[in-house]
Amino acid sequence: MDFAFFLAPVHYQIPPNSAGGYLGLLNSSTWAGTSRTQIMTVEFESYSNGDKDPPMEHVGINDNSIASAVYVPWDAGSNSGKLANAWITYNNLSVFWTYDENPVFMGNSSLSYVFDLMKTLPQWVKIGFSAGTGQFTECNTIKSWKFTSNFKTKQPKPSNKFSF
Numbered sequence: 001m002d003f004a005f006f007l008a009p010v011h012y013q014i015p016p017n018s019a020g021g022y023l024g025l026l027n028s029s030t031w032a033g034t035s036r037t038q039i040m041t042v043e044f045e046s047y048s049n050g051d052k053d054p055p056m057e058h059v060g061i062n063d064n065s066i067a068s069a070v071y072v073p074w075d076a077g078s079n080s081g082k083l084a085n086a087w088i089t090y091n092n093l094s095v096f097w098t099y100d101e102n103p104v105f106m107g108n109s110s111l112s113y114v115f116d117l118m119k120t121l122p123q124w125v126k127i128g129f130s131a132g133t134g135q136f137t138e139c140n141t142i143k144s145w146k147f148t149s150n151f152k153t154k155q156p157k158p159s160n161k162f163s164f
Helices: none
Strands: 002-009 039-047 058-063 070-071 086-088 093-096 112-113 125-132
Touching: 039 093, 058 093, 058 112, 070 112
Parallel strands: none
Antiparallel strands: 002 039, 002 125, 039 058, 058 070, 086 093, 093 112
């Protein structure tokens, strides 16, 4: 059972048969990743999906694939039902999570991966959350979320030309 934050091209279409370990985002023909896949995910994995996954519950950063480029073990079972707070930042890609009741993010991370978004993703992307389960069920609730960017776009210069 997977829950993920993702970045994908703005016109990305969810492929058929993307349930279970495919995060609801990929399928058996796209899971291994190619330059055409163009998707980045941070997954919170509460069930190991065999050969595609590490052999334990984990948090992973996935680069164009279901297979985690980097991961750390995560004890989802003993934290079931607890409110978790997660920060996903991109300077390099970093993930921090805590179960503290009054969390304070100090810039440290639980997991990080050097990742060049410009090599994987197009200029315009969508962000979102996705989940997939197989024969089991899982309930994930997003209590709140916030997206901020300091990306500056160039405004076109006003033209002094007139046409009639």
